Amino acid sequence: MKAAARVGSDGAEQAVSEFPLGLKSLDVIHGGLTTVVPPVKCAWRGGDELAGDRANAVALLSKAAAAASGQRGGARTQLYGLANLSDLERTLIAEVLGEGEVAGVVALPDGSLAQIWESVLAGIWRVRIGTEPAHEYVEVGAIPQIVRRAATDLTSTDLVIAAPPDGAMNVLPVLAEIRERARTWRSGMRAHVINLTLLPMNAVDLAFLHESVGNGPTQLVFRGYGTCRVQATGIRNVWSVQFFNSTDNIILDTLEVGGVPIVALAADEDFEDSAERLREMIEVYAT
Structure with missing residues (x-):
């Protein structure tokens, strides 16, 4: 400050x-160093490209919708890893969830950064630690746990x-x-x-x-x-x-x-609304 x-x-x-x-980036000052992290961009593809490679993505999103339906702000968050998904399946998840108005970063003890962004559905977040897909996950809750822990x-x-x-x-x-x-x-x-x-x-x-x-x-x-x-x-x-x-x-x-x-924090009333909207979005991709 x-x-x-x-x-x-x-x-x-x-x-x-x-x-x-920075209005075009997030500046995190930690340990005397300033690291500039560009905003994460989703990779957008047409529906035809995703048609044959979406079962796992749809299953994960369905689990997230079910979790959001019963989630409350004070409850423990629920995580769904993307490590076992293909590039196309991760792209589909990015397309469905989109990018909302909240983004952030967390500086970790090992020097890496966790990037956080809320989806267009309040209370459903995407988190990436470093740059490896194996360290990316969807999290349902008021705020990602990594924020509280750090x-x-x-x-x-x-x-x-x-x-x-x-x-x-x-x-x-x-x-x-x-x-x-x-x-x-x-x-x-x-x-x-x-x-x-x-x-x-x-x-x-x-x-x-x-x-x-x-x-x-x-x-x-x-x-x-x-x-x-x-x-x-x-x-x-x-x-x-x-x-x-x-x-x-x-x-x-x-x-x-x-x-x-x-x-x-996402409010309690946000979760059921997000669950309903996500279920509607899943139907579009599952049919």
């Missing part, structure tokens, strides 16, 4: 914190607060609040939201805040009428959640202390 500025209602510039974001296993349990630099104004109370909330938060508790947009913090404050919490292993980007970016910080259970308008200016800048922010 870097220091930036926005124009307030009174016409004056106000400081905001901003994690790096945010827990690859982050620090404590926030160390050093002496602030010259020019800092109000960052120490904010850091103390973050540290206390992160220490006491437990699964099932409501998230605690700190609205940085409304706080009287200058660029020095925000830069020191970023330096203190650091960058975590996970970044998710949601694109619709505007953009929402969810980034794990280097502190366990602390997330940056930022909203941008259609011209890519920050309009809401927050830190959340809790589990994966709710804005990133």
Whole structure:
């Protein structure tokens, strides 16, 4: 998160914190390195090419539809690997599921990256670890488990607060609040939201805040009428959640202390709708 500025209602510039974001790629900062991952593109083929090589793909999608029908946000996700499928079958799955408005990356301890993108059906995800088809799978759930695991296993349990630099104004109370909330938060508790947009913090404050919490292993980007970016910080259970308008200016800048922010999760009511739509799509390819 870097220091930036926005124009307030009174016409004056106000400081905001901003994690790096490329509109044509996802930037993940982990271990001091920046890796740019191009958006994943599906390979599209005509129906005739897929007609003779789709049984396994249809079976997998049918299992995913059945799983989605009974899925709930708090339940364990269900995974369906693509390792045993042919290239054409994987292409069919990509064609049916498509690409929704959510994409993300997770930096793993071995230096590899997991690419995540939600399908056009909420709560049904595609995940690829590295570049090998053997490490690609479809996952049904509120959010892929790899997001939760990385945010827990690859982050620090404590926030160390050093002496602030010259020019800092109000960052120490904010850091103390973050540290206390992160220490006491437990699964099932409501998230605690700190609205940085409304706080009287200058660029020095925000830069020191970023330096203190650091960058975590996970970044998710949601694109619709505007953009929402969810980034794990280097502190366990602390997330940056930022909203941008259609011209890519920050309009809401927050830190959340809790589990994966709710804005990133598929809702319970999404699953049955996605299951029904997927069953309808499968019928088209199965006949």
